[in-house]
Amino acid sequence: MTSLALGPAVGTRLGRINPVAQLGAIGVVTLVLLTSLDVVTPAVVVAAELCLLPAAGLTSPWDLWRRTWPLLVGATSVGVVNVLLSDDAGVVTGVGLGLRVVGLALPGVLLVATTDPVRLADALTLHWRVSTRFAFGALAALRLVPLLIAEFESVRLARRARGVEAGRNPVARARLLGGIVFTLLVGAVRRGSRLATAMDARGFDSGIPRTNARGSRLYRRDAVFVAGTVVVCAAAVTLSVLTGAWDPVFVG
Amino acid sequence: MGTPARVVARGLGVRHPSRRAWAVTGVDLVVEPGERVLLTGASGAGKSTLLAALAGILDAEGAEVTGELTVDGGDPQAARGRLGLLAQDPDSQLVMTRAGDDVAFGLENAGLPAAEIWPRVDEALAAVGFPYGRDRPTQALSGGEKQRLVLAGVLARRPGLLLLDEPTAQLDPPGAALVRSAVARVTADRSATTIVVDHDAGPWLALVDRVVEVVPGGLVEHGPDWRPASRTAGLHLPPATDGPVLLTAQAAGFTYRGSATPALPPTTVVLRGGRALAVTGPNGAGKSTLALLLAGLRAPTTGGVDAAEDLAAGVRRGHREPHRWRAGELVSRIGTVFQHPEQQFLTGRLRDELALGPLRSGEHATAARVTAEELLERLGLTAFADANPYTLSGGQQRRLSVATALATAPRVLVLDEPTFGQDAATWRELVTLLAEQRARGCAVAVVTHDADLVGALADDRLSLEPRAL
Numbered sequence: 001m002t003s004l005a006l007g008p009a010v011g012t013r014l015g016r017i018n019p020v021a022q023l024g025a026i027g028v029v030t031l032v033l034l035t036s037l038d039v040v041t042p043a044v045v046v047a048a049e050l051c052l053l054p055a056a057g058l059t060s061p062w063d064l065w066r067r068t069w070p071l072l073v074g075a076t077s078v079g080v081v082n083v084l085l086s087d088d089a090g091v092v093t094g095v096g097l098g099l100r101v102v103g104l105a106l107p108g109v110l111l112v113a114t115t116d117p118v119r120l121a122d123a124l125t126l127h128w129r130v131s132t133r134f135a136f137g138a139l140a141a142l143r144l145v146p147l148l149i150a151e152f153e154s155v156r157l158a159r160r161a162r163g164v165e166a167g168r169n170p171v172a173r174a175r176l177l178g179g180i181v182f183t184l185l186v187g188a189v190r191r192g193s194r195l196a197t198a199m200d201a202r203g204f205d206s207g208i209p210r211t212n213a214r215g216s217r218l219y220r221r222d223a224v225f226v227a228g229t230v231v232v233c234a235a236a237v238t239l240s241v242l243t244g245a246w247d248p249v250f251v252g
Numbered sequence: 253m254g255t256p257a258r259v260v261a262r263g264l265g266v267r268h269p270s271r272r273a274w275a276v277t278g279v280d281l282v283v284e285p286g287e288r289v290l291l292t293g294a295s296g297a298g299k300s301t302l303l304a305a306l307a308g309i310l311d312a313e314g315a316e317v318t319g320e321l322t323v324d325g326g327d328p329q330a331a332r333g334r335l336g337l338l339a340q341d342p343d344s345q346l347v348m349t350r351a352g353d354d355v356a357f358g359l360e361n362a363g364l365p366a367a368e369i370w371p372r373v374d375e376a377l378a379a380v381g382f383p384y385g386r387d388r389p390t391q392a393l394s395g396g397e398k399q400r401l402v403l404a405g406v407l408a409r410r411p412g413l414l415l416l417d418e419p420t421a422q423l424d425p426p427g428a429a430l431v432r433s434a435v436a437r438v439t440a441d442r443s444a445t446t447i448v449v450d451h452d453a454g455p456w457l458a459l460v461d462r463v464v465e466v467v468p469g470g471l472v473e474h475g476p477d478w479r480p481a482s483r484t485a486g487l488h489l490p491p492a493t494d495g496p497v498l499l500t501a502q503a504a505g506f507t508y509r510g511s512a513t514p515a516l517p518p519t520t521v522v523l524r525g526g527r528a529l530a531v532t533g534p535n536g537a538g539k540s541t542l543a544l545l546l547a548g549l550r551a552p553t554t555g556g557v558d559a560a561e562d563l564a565a566g567v568r569r570g571h572r573e574p575h576r577w578r579a580g581e582l583v584s585r586i587g588t589v590f591q592h593p594e595q596q597f598l599t600g601r602l603r604d605e606l607a608l609g610p611l612r613s614g615e616h617a618t619a620a621r622v623t624a625e626e627l628l629e630r631l632g633l634t635a636f637a638d639a640n641p642y643t644l645s646g647g648q649q650r651r652l653s654v655a656t657a658l659a660t661a662p663r664v665l666v667l668d669e670p671t672f673g674q675d676a677a678t679w680r681e682l683v684t685l686l687a688e689q690r691a692r693g694c695a696v697a698v699v700t701h702d703a704d705l706v707g708a709l710a711d712d713r714l715s716l717e718p719r720a721l
Contacts, residue, residue, distance in 0.1 A: 116350075117349060118348050118349050118353055136347065136357075139347065139348070140347045143343075144343075144344075146391070151595070154592075154595055155595045157550070158590050158596040160549055160582065161579075161582070161583070161587075161588035161657075162579075162596060162598055162608060162609060162612070163579045163608070163660075164612065165578070165579035179598065183594075183597075186642065191343070191344045194341060195345065195347075197339070198337065198339060198344060198402075199347060200332075201307065202357060202358035202361060203361035203409065204357075206361060208362060209363055211360050211365060211369070212360055213353070214356075215366060
């Protein structure tokens with residue numbers, strides 16, 4: 001299961017921060033992490049992000065693992081591959097790169113874990129003027145993802161019932177998987193077009209300017225959240241420069 | 253409240269792109285404002301086409317239209333803002349993650365100010381008898397509850413024309429009853445003209461003013477005393493025969509990994525050759541899971557499923573548990589028909605689809621061809637031998653999926669809701685087909701909500717209890 005399919009936890013403190021403020025903070029973090037190659041900056045940023053876990057309701061190690069294992073596997077392999085394959089990259093650089101991947105992706109995990117996708121669509125359309133056609137269309141499509149996961153299992157079993165299975169042969173496995181994915185895609189396209197008809201029939205994208213029943217208000221806490229992110233990032237960079245670890249990408 | 257729309261069709265004919273035959277012809281119909289009309293007819297008679305025409309979505313498909321069709325005197329497409337549509341599958345109609353937001357969706361699209369939206373949302377939820385609050389997550393709803401919610405979302409827009417396209421076809425009987433009672437409540441005041449499309453006319457008769465049947469060449473108006481022919485009337489099935497035990501589930505249960513409650517509590521059941529077993533029970537009781545265990549598609553997590561020596565003869569290493577058989581061994585011994593036929597199709601032509609099972613079980617190519625041609629002939633699908641299974645109608649797909657299971661002449665047949673959403677003609681054909689298999693000594697197990705099917709076919713019955721929470 002991916003973090004996408006798990007859906008948002010309800011009523012977390014981080015969830016009260018407006019999604020666009022969270023996205024703004026993610027932008028700040030991304031910018032800072034992509035400018036330097038040292039190990040100190042991402043270490044400070046990741047430490048700060050870990051402090052947010054309780055606010056995101058991710059306190060049980062199992063919950064955390066469920067949502068982040070693909071990320072942790074990815075970060076570890078990025079680090080290890082760089083250490084092994086690069087001539088001049090030491091262990092420290094490898095750790096730095098791994099931390100950087102975690103630092104970039106963890107905020108996304110937190111956003112998905114705490115934010116109702118409907119609120120995200122509301123915030124994007126109201127504050128950033130993202131097209132409602134895109135935002136609510138994507139929202140509707142997102143609802144179909146868990147259905148697709150359940151259907152995968154069903155289609156796989158249906159193939160066995162027809163006498164088709166791959167056994168241990170990797171080529172046959174790949175072909176079987178391809179066939180299952182094709183069947184799922186055909187089903188997804190059909191369901192998608194039914195959904196489009198249903199949305200159409202309820203007046204979606206009919207040319208009338210759309211209103212929003214929930215609204216999406218920005219509070220002081222949202223400004224504080226973004227400012228806090230800037231402060232943490234500035235502290236990380238300062239510490240990095242002071243310790244002599246700072247290694248900007250663009251200067252060489 | 254909205255004002256009900258008037259619908260007029262004169263000499264209407266529709267032909268879908270790349271089809272030679274007309275989907276409907278000679279349709280003359282006047283529906284007065286506030287009338288409630290049931291549009292019935294067999295599968296493939298053109299009901300859905302008529303509905304699409306009324307909904308104003310034919311042009312998008314590039315269909316050829318003759319004659320005249322108007323809603324409130326104008327083009328149906330122009331009246332789309334006054335249209336409310338409830339389709340079959342609730343999962344492809346819900347947009348939002350919470351119930352209230354989903355009802356609000358259509359009002360936001362209409363540009364209503366936020367202050368006016370919530371009172372109308374509450375009013376619509378109350379009108380359909382939705383039992384939860386606005387914050388109820390949509391994924392926590394049953395199928396029938398979801399359909400009620402979609403109906404609330406449709407009604408909140410105060411449509412002048414309400415189109416219901418087989419709104420209960422994918423629901424179990426309690427879910428279908430929920431939806432019909434909601435429809436009865438909201439159409440009682442006749443604030444909208446209502447057109448229900450359903451091949452299963454019986455349950456709607458009390459809710460509509462008129463019944464119109466789509467037949468080749470036009471429409472037939474039925475009188476107030478009209479009742480649909482019983483699908484079991486005059487049905488003569490070959491009787492059960494007493495055969496040996498073929499498959500036994502001994503306290504077999506199944507629990508998904510990471511789940512606290514079993515999907516199927518330990519269940520004991522015996523399948524005998526020449527007899528039909530019907531497995532019934534409410535949704536969530538584990539009927540489909542039991543079918544997967546009996547079909548050798550999942551391994552029970554408690555207890556066991558064992559094939560008789562006779563059935564397991566010739567299996568590699570003499571395994572008796574069907575889930576340990578290879579797919580090629582399974583397909584010639586236990587045939588399975590899934591609830592959604594399209595999930596089982598693997599090839600691009602009917603002919604290949606029917607030959608696939610025999611080929612997989614090791615039959616010679618020529619023999620597999622002969623089997624395929626015979627089955628096509630028997631099911632009246634020879635004309636479609638080279639067609640893609642996905643292009644068939646729902647009823648034809650269902651017959652094909654049963655035929656693919658029969659192609660290897662398995663001694664056990666497991667079917668999950670084989671008659672779901674089928675019209676009377678397909679229903680009779682399916683039941684006859686299953687009875688014939690039973691007569692040749694096959695053990696038939698059907699998971700079903702269909703009381704007629706149980707009455708007509710079942711020799712043994714197993715009722716699974718609702719799961720205690």
